[in-house]
Amino acid sequence: MARLVIVVEKASDWGSYYPSVDVVSAMDYLREPAGSDDERTHVINLCRSYKYLGTGYYVSLLAEARGHKVMPSVRTINDLGRRSLYGVDIDDLNQKLTHFLPAGGRDTTDFGILVYFGETAYPALQDLSRQVFESFPCPLLRIEFERDRVWQVSSIKPVGLHTLDDAQEDAFAEELDRFSRKLWRKPRARKLYRYDLAMLVDPNEQMPPSNRKALKQFVAAGKELGIEVDTIGKNDYQRLAEYDGLFIRETTASDNHTYRFAHRAEKEGMVVIDDPASILRCTNKIFLNDLMVSRKLAVPRTEILYRDDSRGMKEVAARLGYPLVLKIPDGSFSRGVVKVESEAALDKASGELFQHSALLLAQEYVYTEFDWRIGVLNREPLYACKYYMSRGHWQIYNHAAKGDAKSGGFETLPVDRAPSEVVKLALKATSAVGHGFYGVDLKQVGDKPVVIEVNDNPSIDAGVEDAHLGGELYLRVMQEFLRRMERKRQGIGH
Structure with missing residues (x-):
């Protein structure tokens, strides 16, 4: 590599x-x-x-x-060198350190631990050590603690190799080997590739953005362009800086490892699709709705519901009328989306959804036989699909079906065969979000389209979104990575 x-x-x-x-x-x-x-x-x-x-x-x-x-x-x-940056987000630090210290050391007011590439010899402090390493990627660190009523991190310092004793040298050697093993053992033939791209996937994800055949197509397209596409998982965070770019092919969320990977990649100066800003903007429907409304883009009538405000909820229902749709702000693949047709159903559904979020979206119900999905890459339309509603259901995905979630059919078209007003609105919606890779869901009633969602990390499944372009779809995505990585190397922006 x-x-x-x-x-x-x-x-x-x-x-x-x-x-x-x-x-x-x-x-x-x-x-x-x-x-x-x-x-x-x-x-x-x-x-x-x-x-x-x-x-x-x-x-x-x-x-x-x-x-x-x-x-x-x-x-x-x-x-x-800036002590103000030492703050680490670990709520139970005092409890952890109190239990960590041996009985004879309970009166200790300061001590420290060594961290080798994010690893430490003390399991109770492993989470803290990894978090510190992710914030300050440095081969050898010493974390100093001090107690004044409660324990806190007093300093984080680099450590010289020459200061280690025999046991510490052994621990460092083991972690160095683990950290760099892939670099050492890869054959020099990998120099044939101009760039290395990490593709973040979860082989156990039930509804991933790309099926296995599509992932293989991305790898093949990269190879054709001189890009080595290497699939990585959530445990490969420490290896991220080895690559020139990051392509996220897991369902993203702002509170899990996908966002941390995107943020780290951006911090390392890598090309990343999708970037952390796009993840934040797209994965929260409340933010996205405000963004669309502020840009005066057509969306279904939408209002916010607040936990413990039953009066306000009834007023919203009266304005929108039944049926209406309730949504959790960060749901994906139709999860956390419920259609309610009465006040009783609204009370029941909102009570369940408010257990997961302090705010909900209430949206007017707009029925269509299918949703449009326009794929947009760097503010250019890439593909157009019709996603039909699941049989006997009002959504594309029916999670209540027995077994796995059932989805409706699809039809993939050349972009120029999709209604021009749909494509134009999709491009306006993504321009408000960024210049990454998005899938815009729209409904069209008559000749009026409305934006339902803008998805970062959109679905690319072999046999679905590529039904018209075939291998050209994967090649275009990899060409965009190549363009961006070359501009990065030349010190040019997007």
């Missing part, structure tokens, strides 16, 4: 480990002439100090200037 370079300040710092061609001294690395190596390179900077304008600092600085992926980055080095 890439050439691995381990930079040490002095040869003696590596004296306890096996010799490796991957290890170079800081001075040798700094003296390499600029532009001397076109091979993709991943640098692990193990210098004794990252002090500003010191040797370790310059290793990371020049690595970035050479287009190498380096850990720690200059940004991480700078962030570690």
Whole structure:
């Protein structure tokens, strides 16, 4: 996938480990002439100090200037010097640390732990260690704690390899090997690919955005363009910086690992589809409705319901009329969407949905035999589909059906055969969201289309969305990645 370079300040710092061609001294690395190596390179900077304008600092600085992926980055080095950034989001830190300390150490007021690539020898503090590493990606860190009534993180500091004892050296070697194993064991033939793209998937997801055949098509299309597409999972977070881009093919949510992956990829300067801003904007229907209304785009009449406001809920129902549709803000694939036809049904359904969200959407019911889905990539229409309602049901997906969720039929058309007003409204809707990859769901009553949703990470299933374009659909997506990655390498924006 890439050439691995381990930079040490002095040869003696590596004296306890096996010799490796991957290890170079800081001075040798700094003296390499600029532009001397076109091979993709991943640098692990193990210098004794990252002090500003010191040797370790310059290793990371020049690595970035050479287009190498380096850990720690200059940004991480700078962030570690700012104590205001040490806050970590772990509510039960005091309880964890109190139980972690042995009985004889309950009067301790300060102590620290070592973290090797996000791993620590103390299972009770593993979650905290991983969170710190994700915030400050650095090979070796020491987290210091102090207690003044309650425990808190007092400092997070880089640690030099030369300070480790024998047991710590063994732990570091094990984690270094685990962290870089794939880099070391990949054959050099991978240099044939110009770029490496991580495709985030969950093989156990029941309703994934792409079926297995479609995922293989993306891999094949990338190969044709000189892009190595490597499928990764949620446990590969630490490897993310090895790649030039991230393609998310899991159902996204702002509160799970898909958003963390997108945010990390963007922070690393990678090309990412879809980006964290698009995930936030698309996965919350309340935000999306306000965005569409603010842009004066046609949507069904929609109002917000608030928990513990039964009077307001009845007033909304009176304005919208029955039947109406209730929606959880972050539902997907028709989940968390209920049609109600009476006040009693409204009370029952809202009571159940309010257990999951403090706010709900109430929307006028608009019946059509099918929904339009317009696929849009970088503000250009890519495909057009009709998704028909599930047999005997008012939605495309019927989750109440026995067995797996049942869906209706589909019809995939050339974009120019879809109604022009539908395509135009879809493009306006995605322009309000971003320049990523979206699927716009619309309903059309007569000649008037309305936007139902804008989905980031839209479905691309072999045999459905590709029914008209075939392999060309996957090629166009990979071509967009290639265009963006080349512009990144050249230092150009979108």
